[in-house]
Amino acid sequence: xxxxxxxxxxxxxxxxxxxxxxxxxxxxxxxxxxxxxxxxxxxxxxxxxxxxxxxxxxxxxxxxxxxxxxxxxxxxxxxxxxxxxxxxxxxxxxxxxxxxxxxxxxxxxxxxxxxxxxxxxxxxxxxxxxxxxxxxxxxxxxxxxxxxxxxxxxxxxxxxxxxxxxxxxxxxxxxxxxxxxxxxxxxxxxxxxxxxxxxxxxxxxxxxxxxxxxxxxxxxxxxxxxxxxxxxxxxxxxxxxxxxxxxxxxxxxxxxxxxxxxxxxxxxxxxxxxxxxxxxxxxxxxxxxxxxxxxxxxxxxxxxxxxxxxxxxxxxxxxxxxxxxxxxxxxxxxxxxxxxxxxxxxxxxxxxxxxxxxxxxxxxxxxxxxxxxxxxxxxxxxxxxxxxxxxxxxxx
Amino acid sequence: xxxxxxxxxxxxxxxxxxxxxxxxxxxxxxxxxxxxxxxxxxxxxxxxxxxxxxxxxxxxxxxxxxxxxxxxxxxxxxxxxxxxxxxxxxxxxxxxxxxxxxxxxxxxxxxxxxxxxxxxxxxxxxxxxxxxxxxxxxxxxxxxxxxxxxxxxxxxxxxxxxxxxxxxxxxxxxxxxxxxxxxxxxxxxxxxxxxxxxxxxxxxxxxxxxxxxxxxxxxxxxxxxxxxxxxxxxxxxxxxxxxxxxxxxxxxxxxxxxxxxxxxxxxxxxxxxxxxxxxxxxxxxxxxxxxxxxxxxxxxxxxxxxxxxxxxxxxxxxxxxxxxxxxxxxxxxxxxxxxxxxxxxxxxxxxxxxxxxxxxxxxxxxxxxxxxxxxxxxxxxxxxxxxxxxxxxxxx
Numbered sequence: 048x049x050x051x052x053x054x055x056x057x058x059x060x061x062x063x064x065x066x067x068x069x070x071x072x073x074x075x076x077x078x079x080x081x082x083x084x085x086x087x088x089x090x091x092x093x094x095x096x097x098x099x100x101x102x103x104x105x106x107x108x109x110x111x112x113x114x115x116x117x118x119x120x121x122x123x124x125x126x127x128x129x130x131x132x133x134x135x136x137x138x139x140x141x142x143x144x145x146x147x148x149x150x151x152x153x154x155x156x157x158x159x160x161x162x163x164x165x166x167x168x169x170x171x172x173x174x175x176x177x178x179x180x181x182x183x184x185x186x187x188x189x190x191x192x193x194x195x196x197x198x199x200x201x202x203x204x205x206x207x208x209x210x211x212x213x214x215x216x217x218x219x220x221x222x223x224x225x226x227x228x229x230x231x232x233x234x235x236x237x238x239x240x241x242x243x244x245x246x247x248x249x250x251x252x253x254x255x256x257x258x259x260x261x262x263x264x265x266x267x268x269x270x271x272x273x274x275x276x277x278x279x280x281x282x283x284x285x286x287x288x289x290x291x292x293x294x295x296x297x298x299x300x301x302x303x304x305x306x307x308x309x310x311x312x313x314x315x316x317x318x319x320x321x322x323x324x325x326x327x328x329x330x331x332x333x334x335x336x337x338x339x340x341x342x343x344x345x346x347x348x349x350x351x352x353x354x355x356x357x358x359x360x361x362x363x364x365x366x367x368x369x370x371x372x373x374x375x376x377x378x379x380x381x382x383x384x385x386x387x388x389x390x391x392x393x394x395x396x397x398x399x400x401x402x403x404x405x406x407x408x409x410x411x412x413x414x415x416x417x418x419x420x421x422x423x424x425x426x427x428x429x430x431x432x433x434x435x436x437x438x439x440x441x442x443x
Numbered sequence: 444x445x446x447x448x449x450x451x452x453x454x455x456x457x458x459x460x461x462x463x464x465x466x467x468x469x470x471x472x473x474x475x476x477x478x479x480x481x482x483x484x485x486x487x488x489x490x491x492x493x494x495x496x497x498x499x500x501x502x503x504x505x506x507x508x509x510x511x512x513x514x515x516x517x518x519x520x521x522x523x524x525x526x527x528x529x530x531x532x533x534x535x536x537x538x539x540x541x542x543x544x545x546x547x548x549x550x551x552x553x554x555x556x557x558x559x560x561x562x563x564x565x566x567x568x569x570x571x572x573x574x575x576x577x578x579x580x581x582x583x584x585x586x587x588x589x590x591x592x593x594x595x596x597x598x599x600x601x602x603x604x605x606x607x608x609x610x611x612x613x614x615x616x617x618x619x620x621x622x623x624x625x626x627x628x629x630x631x632x633x634x635x636x637x638x639x640x641x642x643x644x645x646x647x648x649x650x651x652x653x654x655x656x657x658x659x660x661x662x663x664x665x666x667x668x669x670x671x672x673x674x675x676x677x678x679x680x681x682x683x684x685x686x687x688x689x690x691x692x693x694x695x696x697x698x699x700x701x702x703x704x705x706x707x708x709x710x711x712x713x714x715x716x717x718x719x720x721x722x723x724x725x726x727x728x729x730x731x732x733x734x735x736x737x738x739x740x741x742x743x744x745x746x747x748x749x750x751x752x753x754x755x756x757x758x759x760x761x762x763x764x765x766x767x768x769x770x771x772x773x774x775x776x777x778x779x780x781x782x783x784x785x786x787x788x789x790x791x792x793x794x795x796x797x798x799x800x801x802x803x804x805x806x807x808x809x810x811x812x813x814x815x816x817x818x819x820x821x822x823x824x825x826x827x828x829x830x831x832x833x834x835x836x837x838x839x
Contacts, residue, residue, distance in 0.1 A: 048651045048708040049715040050562050050584070056722065057714045089513045098511075099502050106495050115494075115692045117485045151547060151696070151725060158724035166446050183722035188446070255444045296511045298730025300547070300696075312444040318453045319445040326452065326579035328554035329547060333729045334694025 056183065070402050077400055083429035084421070086402040088227065088378070090295040091420045092353065097346035098294060101339045114338060120324045120331055121317075122149025122303070126341040130303060133344045138276040146307055148320050149332035152300040153263045153289035157184050160285055160304055161219075162327055163319035164257060165190040169218035174204040176381065176411035178227045178261070190218070197411045202229040202372055202381065203237050206244060213248045219257045220245070224274060225264035228409045228416035229381040230357075230374020232268060235275045242281035249283075255311045258284045263302075266293035266347060268376040269354045282309040285316075290340050292378075295348050301336040353378050356419040360426050367434045368441070378420040381406070385440045389415050395440070399432040452579065466798050473796055479825035480817070482798040484623065484774065486691040487816040488749065493742035494690060497735045510734060516720045516727055517713075518545025518699070522737040526699060529740045534672040542703055544716050545728035548696040549659045549685035553580050556681055556700055557615075558723055559715035560653060561586040565614035570600040572777065572807035574623050574657070586614070593807045598625040598768055598777065599633045602640060609644045615653045616641065620670060621660035624805045624812035625777040626753075626770020628664060631671045638677035645679075651707045654680045659698075662689035662743060664772040665750045678705040681712075686736050688774075691744050697732040749774050752815040756822050763830045764837070774816040777802070781836045785811050791836070795828040 049057065066086065073082045105114055121127065127144035134140055150156035165171070167189035173181050175197040185192045193212050198205040204222070222241070224233035233241075245256050260277045265288065268274060278284045289302035306317050324331065331337075360380060361373055370383040384392040389405040389412055396403055396415075406414030419426060445453065462482065469478045501510055517523065523540035530536055546552035561567070563585035569577050571593040581588045589608050594601040600618070618637070620629035629637075641652050656673045661684065664670060674680045685698035702713050720727065727733075756776060757769055766779040780788040785801040785808055792799055792811075802810030815822060 048653075049559055049711050052562075053559055053715040053718065056718045057711065060714070060718045060721075087513070091508065093507050094511050099507070102502060103499060106498060111489050111495070112487065112691070115490050115694050117483070117693045154724035154726050156724075163445055163449055166448075180722065184724065187722065257444075295508070297513045298511050298727060300726060300729050315445050315453065318456070319449040322449065322452045322456045325456075326576065326583065327723065328550035328552075328580065329725075330550050330696060331694060333696050333732070335731075336729070 052186075066402070069397065073397070073400055082400045082402070083425060083432065084402045085417045085419065085429075086404050088418050089420060090292055090297060090348070091422060092295055092348045094295040095343070095346040095348055097343045098296070098339060101342035102335065104342070105335065105338050109338065114335055116334065118331060118334065120321045122147070122332055123334075123337050126337045129341045129344065134305070138279065140276065140278060140307075142305060142307065145317065146305055148304045148306065148317070148324065149337050150287070150302045150304055150324070151329045151332055152291055152297075153261055153287045153302045154180065154184075155300065155329050155332070156287040156289070156302050156304045157259065157261060158187065158327060159320050159323045159329070160259060160287065161185065161188050161190070162323040163316055164218060166218070168216065170214060170216040172209065172212060172217060172220045174209070174222065176202070176228050176406060176409035176414070177221070178223060179408050181221055193217070194410055202226065202231040203233060204241065206237070206240055209241070210244045210248070213244070213256070215252045215254060217248070217254070217256050219259050221259045221261060222277070223261040225268060225374075225376025227264065227377055228379050228404070228406070229372065230377045230379045231372060232272055232274055232375045235273075238275045238277060238280050245281055245283070255283055257310070259287060260284060261287045263289040263292050264377040267350055267353060267378060269350070269357065270375060272375045274376070278305065278307045278309070282307070283311055285310065293348065294340065294343060294346060296336065299333060299336045301332055301340060303332075352423075353420065356421070356423055356426055359423065360417065360419050363430050364433060367437050369433075369437060378418060380417040380419060381414050382417060384413050384415055385437055387413060389413055396436055399436050401429060401432055401436065448582075462798070465793065469793070469796055478796045478798070479821060479828065480798045481813045481815065481825075482800050484814050484816060486688055486693060486744070487818060488691055488744045490691040491739070491742040491744055493739045494692070494735060497738035498731065500738070501731065501734050505734065510731055512730065514727060514730065516717045518543070518728055519730075519733050522733045525737045525740065530701070534675065536672065536674060536703075538701060538703065541713065542701055544700045544702065544713070544720065545733050546683070546698045546700055546720070547725045547728055548687055548693075549657055549683045549698045550576065550580075551696065551725050551728070552683040552685070552698050552700045553655065553657060554583065554723060555716050555719045555725070556655060556683065557581065557584050557586070558719040559712055560614060562614070564612065566610060566612040568605065568608060568613060568616045570605070570618065572598070572624050572802060572805035572810070573617070574619060575804050577617055589613070590806055598622065598627040599629060600637065602633070602636055605637070606640045606644070609640070609652070611648045611650060613644070613650070613652050615655050617655045617657060618673070619657040621664060621770075621772025623660065623773055624775050624800070624802070625768065626773045626775045627768060628668055628670055628771045631669075634671045634673060634676050641677055641679070651679055653706070655683060656680060657683045659685040659688050660773040663746055663749060663774060665746070665753065666771060668771045670772070674701065674703045674705070678703070679707055681706065689744065690736065690739060690742060692732065695729060695732045697728055697736060699728075749816065752817070752819055752822055755819065756813065756815050759826050760829060763833050765829075765833060774814060776813040776815060777810050778813060780809050780811055781833055783809060785809055792832055795832050797825060797828055797832070
């Protein structure tokens with residue numbers, strides 16, 4: 048009796064659940080300490096102490112009817128002002144509270160902006176490898192996902208193919224940098240070229256193409272690399288931000304959209320996003336955590352913990368003979384499968400109690416994603432198994 | 444550049460915003476203490492002290508990576524078990540954690556279940572007067588809302604018309620008791636008759652019709668009245684619950700769905716609801732507040748405060764000559780407009796600095812909704828204005 052659309056989703060989600068169940072099965076047989084689960088992007092570094100302090104401070108000093116109550120669908124005015132000012136200080140932008148809409152995480156924000164913009168038959172371009180949920184988010188509004196194939200040299204987007212795939216029907220382009228699953232940060236050079244292509248194509252077709260920047264990993268970067276702020280390169284940019292990773296609050300579902308004045312029909316899009324927040328059933332971003340993040344804008348998780356993980360895992364895997372682009376952000380390694388079939392490789396890894404995700408899930412077969420948001424100790428213990436795994440394959 | 448669907452929503456939402464702006468304008472001219480805003484269903488009674496205690500207890504004693512982290516899309520297992528047991532204790536049901544899916548409030552839950560069940564062209568029946576958002580929730584999945592006209596005698600649902608309006612395409616029926624906007628509680632007699640009609644029609648058409656019970660006001664009842672638990676009367680019942688009103692936490696967006704084993708295709712619907720939670724962008728209900736409510740199941744807001752408000756407002760308005768069914772729950776009075784045109788009456792009320800909502804917004808013209816979730820003092824101060832308002836109309 049479930050809806051037609053949901054039938055196939057339920058089927059494919061059973062596959063994911065099967066993997067999850069397999070992990071539980073292995074943990075039962077071998078003990079959880081002997082199973083190396085690198086399959087989930089769940090932050091391992093604890094939320095900074097400021098979060099707890101902010102919660103207690105708010106509960107003790109603010110009006111509780113206001114703290115837990117309804118507010119505008121776009122969020123508390125004062126919180127949005129504080130966020131706008133903070134972005135302006137960091138990136139030299141000129142946003143006000145009007146440009147900020149608080150959302151139920153980045154996933155909620157993406158659904159709000161897609162509901163606001165997309166008509167059935169509109170096209171949305173993504174660059175493989177990409178976060179698989181985009182497929183469903185776009186399908187929620189009956190639009191068509193157009194996939195640009197991966198550039199496996201350095202995992203910067205394939206811009207030549209991108210330009211070819213833009214049509215009159217292209218309504219939006221999703222970018223995600225630092226990237227899930229590759230950990231790659233799109234360079235300023237890439238962003239300038241990408242923006243130039245979009246400007247040219249908008250002119251050619253007389254259309255508006257919105258660049259949707261999904262940025263949950265913005266703060267998780269290493270080696271002092273800078274992540275360009277996209278509204279400065281292209282007017283029709285909309286940012287989807289989340290505190291899930293930057294403050295290790297993924298379960299709290301708190302983030303925001305930035306809809307700049309420079310975007311075409313900005314006021315109308317802001318109004319639409321407000322209504323979409325309401326009618327999709329979000330109503331508003333969780334209220335206490337709106338107030339919490341306003342007090343924690345200068346707080347950050349200890350990124351050096353992830354960096355240490357990255358260095359150990361990357362250096363060791365390369366030493367063993369794995370091939371991988373060194374990630375500059377997020378907490379993923381995207382490793383070339385030593386055999387052609389990445390799903391088969393994940394199955395071989397499972398025999399070593401290693402759980403990783405096939406690149407096929409990200410529209411990039413032949414690779415696997417290793418999430419290193421686990422304890423350093425888990426990585427140390429897993430390394431001999433990674434070595435045995437590649438040695439076995441080589442000796443076959 | 445916004446989507447076609449959103450264009451009309453943005454237009455009608457500007458009307459609501461205009462009313463809101465009008466309130467702000469009046470407050471500026473006359474001072475906020477002289478404006479009587481009865482337009483919003485935002486709880487005025489503070490969250491019980493147990494909520495704050497639970498938050499601090501959790502932050503001090505539970506693993507923060509778990510408290511703020513991802514979990515299954517359906518929510519923490521232990522929280523769902525505690526909720527299932529609590530429902531079983533109260534209503535003699537036999538739910539387990541499997542039957543409970545934590546949601547981003549009742550609005551999130553309704554969207555999850557509609558995404559799970561509805562195909563385009565399916566019909567969903569509502570009883571006027573009804574909460575206007577249902578219109579949009581159903582339209583999100585391109586299904587058709589079928590409205591049963593109001594029974595203005597006692598605002599129990601019009602069951603004769605209901606029976607006539609059920610067709611082969613009827614996939615779901617929404618009930619909301621205690622009701623927004625009338626405050627009426629559907630009697631057990633009503634529920635038994637409604638269930639009998641549904642059973643008969645399922646048999647006649649060979650279809651499954653799901654009864655969706657939207658229950659944010661379940662705990663806000665007066666005069667010791669009982670609100671029947673609908674899964675006990677009809678197998679294909681799905682409950683959407685929220686803590687927004689019962690614990691005064693509307694901004695926190697926390698609630699749950701109950702999908703009983705007795706519902707046809709229960710397992711499949713549960714799987715679909717899990718996936719829908721994910722792909723609609725909710726991902727999971729806010730994590731800290733899942734843990735909070737598990738510790739606050741026996742806590743309740745002080746309902747006597749609303750009851751005192753109801754008694755004062757109801758008794759006074761009736762004394763002045765207004766006509767109204769005495770509400771047994773929620774925090775609304777649904778009053779007959781002394782003139783035929785309810786929108787015009789709301790405009791006349793505004794001249795007395797009274798803000799109320801026309802029944803037309805709930806598909807029930809000729810009535811107005813007065814939300815008495817305000818302080819007792821506000822009601823006392825507004826009463827002379829309500830009296831002047833009806834006297835003026837009578838003397839015209």
